[in-house]
Amino acid sequence: MRQKRSKMPDVPLLMTPGPTQVRENVRIIRALEMTNPDLDLKFFRFYRKTCFKLAAFMNTNSQVLILSGEGMLALDSACASLAEPGDRVLIIDNGLFGEGFADMVKAYGAEPVVFKGARTRGISSENLREFLNEDSDFKFATIVHCDTPSGVLNDLKEICPLLKAHGILTVVDAVSSMVGEPLYTDDWGIDICIGASQKGFSAPPGLAFLSVSPDAWDAIENRKTPIPSYYCNLLLWKNYFEDFWFPYTPPISDIYGFNAALNNVVKEKGTLKRHRRIAKAVRKAVIRSGLSLYLRSDYCSTVTAVNVPEGVDGEALIQRMKNETGILIGGNFGELKGKVIRIGHMGENARLEYVSETLKALQETLEKEGVVLNADMESVFLEEMVKKK
Incomplete structure (x- = not known):
């Protein structure tokens, strides 16, 4: 059932691949009275309990930390805390x-060595294996589970154990995949696994979190040089509960809200199935209409990237769709800007009514731009969704 949305003017239906729509119970709890999070021991326990709940969701026994900042903070903190001048770091791109x-x-003095894969499909574990057989002298490797601009999904179950077998620590950006795709942090050998509040969890932007394995803590604690940051120094957090001391004042209302959003996710049965069904039906609708997908394979269930028809400016299309239908989808970056648009069907966005409205609005906007489609995307989507699975 469609959740009640804000009645504020000029607030569109958010169908972007993050930030996503926020359920009413999350919005309400953020308005509750707050205590002093630096002094109230009850909040230390609440924070730790939320971290434990998140660790269970991520399928890890490692310590999980919730940081005050958008998802990029956790990526930067992992790099700042691990990388040292002279380290070679494998960038899986x-x-x-x-x-x-x-x-x-590079900002922390390490030497990035890039392993490139095709942008329109997932990383080949066999190609990576061949590469590592020739060169595996890396302190850690970085990989994105779902690279949001394209929606490509990388097979962590194959890639991370391969890296660990060569003694390479693994840093995974799972910001856009989490909630919509399976994630087995410990079983897959992920040393630092990173997420954020504003995508699949459908909480407001402002929180980043990460799990830190014993191997990662060992590498951080045994650095030859000091960590060249304060805010991004993970070591300051290691014993926060034993010391009853946070390195900086936690954004208590944001954490209240995230805990509620996490509860929403944990209580739902069939979350992964919901995301898979929605994503598959969206792709079918796009293809049947005569539009084309950016990816050739390895689609993530949280976002669909669609090539913009020739002669249409993708950025202008998005603004027209927002202004005329009140629905906002995602644009893109770099070489994909104006050429590829994205529908975010993650978290609260991945609901039948929201997605069907979005496809209808996209079709109407494309047709006003002079694009002739072969099928009605909303109808194809709904037909696919009512099929027995």
């Missing part, structure tokens, strides 16, 4: 965000 890890590690 088949997307814009995968590529971006190179700049992060």
Whole structure:
């Protein structure tokens, strides 16, 4: 059932691949009276309990920390805490965000070595295996589970154990995949697994979180040089509960809200199935209409990237759709800007009514731009959704 949305003017239906729509119970709890999170021991326990609940969801026994900042903070903190001058870091790159890890590690003096894959499909574990047989002298490797600009999904179940077999620590950006795709942090050998509040969990932006394995803590604690950051220094968090001391004042209302959003996810049965069905039906609707998908394979269940028809400016299309239908979908970055648009069907967005409305609005907007489609996307989507699975 469609959730009640804000009545504020100029607030569109958010169908972007993050931030996503926020359920009413999450919005309400953020308005509750708050205590002093630096001094109230009850909040320390609440924070730790939320971290334990999140660790269970991520299928890890490792310590989980919730940080005050957008998802990029956790990526930067992982790199700042692990990377040292002279370290070689393997950057597994088949997307814009995968590529971006190179700049992060370079900022801390490490040497990025890039393993490139095709942008329109997942990383080949066999090609990576061949590469590592020739060169595996890396302190850690970075990989994005779902690279949001394209929606490509990388097979962590194959890739991370392969890296660990060569003694390479693994840093995984799972910000866009979490909730919509399976994630087995410990079983897959992920040392630092990173997420954020504003995508599949459908809480407001502002929180990042990460799990830190014993191997990762060992590497961080045994650095030769000090961590060149305060805010991004994970060591400051390691014993926060034993010391009853946070390195900086936690955003208590954000954490209340995230805990409620996490409860929404944990209580739901069949979350992964819901995301898979929605994603498959969206792809079918796009293809039947005569539009084309950006990816050739390895689709993530949280976002669909669609090539913009020739002669249409994707960025202008998005603004027209927002202004005329009140629904906002995602644009893109870099070489994909104006050429590829994205429908975010993650978390609260991955609901039949929201997605059907979005496809209807997209079709209407494309047709106003002079694009002739072969089928009605909303009808194809709904037909696919009522099939027995």
